[in-house]
Amino acid sequence: MLRLVYLGARSLWPRLNALPREAAQALGGAVGEQPTNPRRLALSIAIIAPIACLTWAAIPAVTIVMSPSINAWAVRKAPGQIHKGDLVMFNLSHPIAGPRPVSVTKRALCMPGERLHEVERRSVHDGTVTGSLYYCGAHYLGASRPFGRNGQRLDHLRWGDHPLPPGFIYLGSDHPDGFDSRYFGPVRVSRLTRMERVL
16 A cells, blocks of 8 residues: 555656646746747736736635534625624634634524523423523524533523513524524624625
8 A cells, every 4th residue: 555655656746846847838938948928928917917816805805614503614794784594793702612702603593672482491300401492483593402512511591581682683503503692692783793605
């Protein structure tokens, strides 16, 4: 097996070594006996330069989503008011997130004035509350878990059954085990930035 890897690496090296020369030829540069080709070089620059400029301008506006709890790889700011189902971004301060605030992306699932309903789940052994189910009106939002993936204790939102106050939104995830308002509660609208999916 090691011999096959070694032979593969030996056959690949000449190709990698020739790559800069082939790239220079493709762009119209002088290589060895071949003269420069200014027309090809100008055409290559005319194609590459606008693409590079657009990419450079677009990269700061796009945020990569590192969490699997949202069905998006990259998002960007979107103007307008936040509506139900929209992606939103905010800085989360929570012991589970770490010592510093982290930027997270979630979905607006229950809006101000809508009735948020919590149904407690109790242990069959001793009757203690182990988690809760959450509903926005009659729509199921998700269930909390007593422990995280690494075994850490998760304190869930104790809500009961009443409307969200003005200026607060319940945020959720596309993933059933996402870390969202089930654990850190509704978030003030003024802390949220409306986002849209790019990828």
